[in-house]
Amino acid sequence: MTGVPMGAELNPGPSEFAELTTAFGELAGLIVPPGGTLTPSRLVNAAQRAAPNVEGAALTVLPPRSRPRSIAATGALPRRADELQYSIGEGPCLDAAEGDDLVRVDDLAADPRWPAFATAVVAELGVRSIISVRLRLESDLRAALNLYATVPGALTDVDRVNAAIFGSFVALALDAERAREEASNLQLALQTNRQIGIAIGILMGRDLITAEHAFRELREVSQATNRKLRDVAREVIETGELPHAPDQRPG
Structure with missing residues (x-):
């Protein structure tokens, strides 16, 4: 399998969409508390x-x-799964971040795309299902938002929709943080x-x-x-005087 374009082959039923809509409604007040800021970390926690x-x-x-690097994670398992991909140099989160819109793994133990990463993460963490969205x-x-599960086939089409939606909000939050940082600088x-x-x-x-x-004196x-x-x-x-180096004395 290769990366899957976002929005392709999404077939959740009406009841699943209703559950997803309810979940987003309940999460709306949790993601950003009164007076709070929409941050990538809060969104990653909400995505789980x-x-x-x-x-x-x-x-x-x-x-x-x-x-x-991972700038937000909901626990040790996802953070370590990310780190294994970085150290080995392969994995769905890297593929998604570097170009594929969405990468889905139904059973990592049977997926041939990242043999070194699959062997390591299955043995160490038991991770079997992954969705990474650019x-x-x-x-x-x-950047990429990564979702992990230890059960094969655990992540459904609804989880793909969820990842795509939350991924859009995380992107907005990252862009907002960059804009605030540039303004501060x-x-x-x-x-x-x-x-x-x-x-x-x-x-x-x-x-x-x-x-x-x-100016030359200040720089020196x-x-x-x-x-x-x-x-x-x-x-x-503050002093009206030019500071001197430890081995200097005022003339």
Whole structure:
């Protein structure tokens, strides 16, 4: 079997869809408590609670030029199952994150796609059924939501629908976190530039030097003391004096 496009061959019956709808209705108030924030971790936990056959859920992320890692997991089983895939270099969560929309495993012991991973995870954890769904993100980060069970054939078409729906929400939460992080970094950069500008002004006025000369002094002290430039600038603002390295003395 290969990766299955999301939405293909989904045939849950009306009663199963009704149960799924009820589950999502009950979970709506649990995922985000009053005043809370929709986070990937809460959604991963909710994805497991929404499907009684799922014994563990985890979230794989593949940063550019970096090793894959799990940023959320509902317990030791899904976290270890993820880690085995990372260390061995194969598995459904990696296939899903790297391109397949949805990867479903009905019995890992009889599936030939990942022989090394299958042998290891069945022997160590008893995992037999897996669903991994790719998250569609705005950033260059790649990710997959992974559902695990120890019973062969335990994860049904309803679980596939559940994984696809929760995967969409997890993707939104990851994009939101990235946007908040970028906004925070921008605010920090603006604050740092403002502090450096004030410190340069203080040194210019005190020593009657140019802005270029003042900035060079700040940078030299930063390098000599192994401190961040913004920290040196903050000390200049607070004391009116340029810090000196331990082996330096004021002229």
